Amino acid sequence: MRVALYQPEIAGNVGAILRLSACFAVPVDIIMPCGFAFSDARLKRAAMDYGQAADVTRHASFADFAGVCRQAGRRIMLMSSHAATRLPQVRFEASDVLLMGSESAGVPDEVRDSVDARIRIPMAPGFRSLNIAVSTGIALSEALRQTGQYPE
Numbered sequence: 645m646r647v648a649l650y651q652p653e654i655a656g657n658v659g660a661i662l663r664l665s666a667c668f669a670v671p672v673d674i675i676m677p678c679g680f681a682f683s684d685a686r687l688k689r690a691a692m693d694y695g696q697a698a699d700v701t702r703h704a705s706f707a708d709f710a711g712v713c714r715q716a717g718r719r720i721m722l723m724s725s726h727a728a729t730r731l732p733q734v735r736f737e738a739s740d741v742l743l744m745g746s747e748s749a750g751v752p753d754e755v756r757d758s759v760d761a762r763i764r765i766p767m768a769p770g771f772r773s774l775n776i777a778v779s780t781g782i783a784l785s786e787a788l789r790q791t792g793q794y795p796e
Contacts, residue, residue, distance in 0.1 A: 645793055646671045646718070646741040647780055648709065650755065653679030653747045660777035661744075662698040668788060669795055671699040673741065675709050706755050713741055719760040723783050724750060725773045727762035734763050736787040744776055 647665055652658045652674065665672045703709035713720055721734070722743045743759060745751040756762065765774060765782055774782070788794045 645736075645738060645784070645787055645791060646673060647784060648673040648675060648720070648741050648743045649776075650675045650706065650743060650751050651677060651679070651746045652744075652776075654776075655680040657747065657775065657777045659695060661780050662700065663694040664777070664781055664784065665699070666694040666697040667795075668784065669699075670784060670788075670793075671701065673709055673712075674700060674702045675706050676702055676704055679746075706751075710758060720758075721761045721763055721787075722751065722756060722759040723765070723779055724756070724762050725764055726750070727764040729761060729763050730766045731763055731783060731786055732766070734761060734786075736790045738791040738793060740787060740791075742780070742783050742787060744780055747776055 647661065647670055649658060649661065649672065658674070658678070662672060703712070710720065716739070718739045718741050719737060720743050721736070721740050722745070724745065743751070763783070765779055767774070
């Protein structure tokens with residue numbers, strides 16, 4: 645299992661996701677560009693000392709990232725508030741990558757159209773989205789549960 649962030653914009657969110665990934669021993673792919681410098685104090689504050697333990701790979705573009713995934717036989721599973729498939733309906737595989745879009749724009753159409761699945765987290769009527777770090781935690785937890793990859 646891996647988590648991928650498409651052109652993230654908010655350092656605090658990325659820091660929280662890096663902390664999450666370190667705690668669950670799940671690598672993170674970051675698809676550039678980011679909306680902040682990786683030396684940003686907000687990133688370090690949110691990740692705390694866990695950020696250094698996170699396994700992070702940066703990719704120059706979505707095409708580069710997708711090529712690496714395809715070569716490794718990994719499915720790209722896009723989390724989107726606009727998707728039709730609900731999270732509880734998905735059957736994850738251990739090698740899947742959970743792709744999270746940027747905070748303000750999600751992903752462009754060409755990225756959305758190239759992924760293996762588009763998944764949404766069901767919410768109560770009248771609400772449109774969750775914070776990206778919260779969404780990542782929810783989706784990752786379900787994927788790890790299904791694939792038996794929770795740390796001991």
